[in-house]
Amino acid sequence: MIKFHPTEELLVKYTQGELDASLCLVIGTHIDMCPVCANTVKDIEENVAAEMLNKSSRFATAEMDNMLEQIMSSSAPQTVFREPTLKEVSLEGKQFKVPPTLGRLGSRLGPWSKVPGSVWRAPVDIEGEQNINLIYMAAGAAVPEHTHRGSEATLVLNGSFADEYDRYDDGDFIYLGDSHRHSPQTAQEDCLTLAWLDAPLQFTSGVARLLNPFSSLFFR
């Protein structure tokens, strides 16, 4: 049972196409996993569409007839198929199923690299920036306490992790604004997440602060 969902405000912006492609990817992947949000988005779509297309402009007749003629004599656009290119990811001898939205962008998944603390990450290259990663935490792993200059969205694809606030399981979507501090960790179970950052994270405690100049190497 999914406990944590994107806010309605985020879902509206998602539906309007007002968010970064990379954040849309995280939210779209949550929607693949979450029938509740899939339904909400359907409602939002109906409402947004009705509102956005409710006013008509004054369209000159000649221009209209001209465009109509051009369209009806145009050749058909290329046919597109929607088959996901990535069905699952393998890591540490385990296979994880990939939801279709992420699967359709699967060719953009980069190689895995190891990060201190039994954590692995693989960047997903969206718009040439690397602010979105698959992050795999082995059982008993911890990311040092950190904060963000920007926002962070995390989607649990498989497994479970906890921070100071709560415990998160398959499908849970966590959105943290800036100045939120937290230290994610896993217990008996490992955890695969899709994580989006709009600025590099900042480690806040003890020795981990030494990592700050390099933090962008880890999660961005």
Add this chain to the structure above:
Amino acid sequence: MHVMPKSRVTREYMSTSPSKTQEVTTEYLGKLLADVANTRSRRAFSELFKHFAPRLQAFATRQFGNEQTAMDLVQDTMTNVWHKAHLFSPEKGSPTTWIFTIARNIRFDILRKNKHRQNDVSAEDLWPVLSEEMSDSSEDNFALDQNILMQEIGEYYNVLPDAQRIVIEQIYIQGKSQQEVSDELDIPLGTVKSRTRLALQKLKELITAHD
């Protein structure tokens, strides 16, 4: 908000009065899309165009503030409606919603092309609105055709004699086999078959006559 060059203002498209436009129902727009999909009806598409193009233009002008870009969005969106009407499914939402999502995707791609040159993610990856299902999901395609068919047929249904309508309902709506219908209604299989044939023939006549 949207300033038209003077020369264009001479004869504006105002023939549909606002009150009349508002009465255009979801079902009617769906029927027009089905006609475009099934028979490439230019008349149906013209009606769709006259309903949606000015709305898309108002939307795009608000979004871009640039008249040429706005017109490009209208043309791209309606071009997809003309060629891809078969991808519309009333199950998934209203025609207005479907056309809005096409426009939303085109807008998303236009805005991103201005910023990033290569290796762009396309909106279609995030929101597959215009993608064909792969062949292994042919059942969905079948369901879609069936839906459009049922939607059209619905209007002509009541014309059928009761005996034929009951048989058609059981087979095409409830999904029973002709043998099951024969057993349940306690009529010979041959009668079920002939009623089905006659009913479909009648429906076909009605549909083609109204096109």
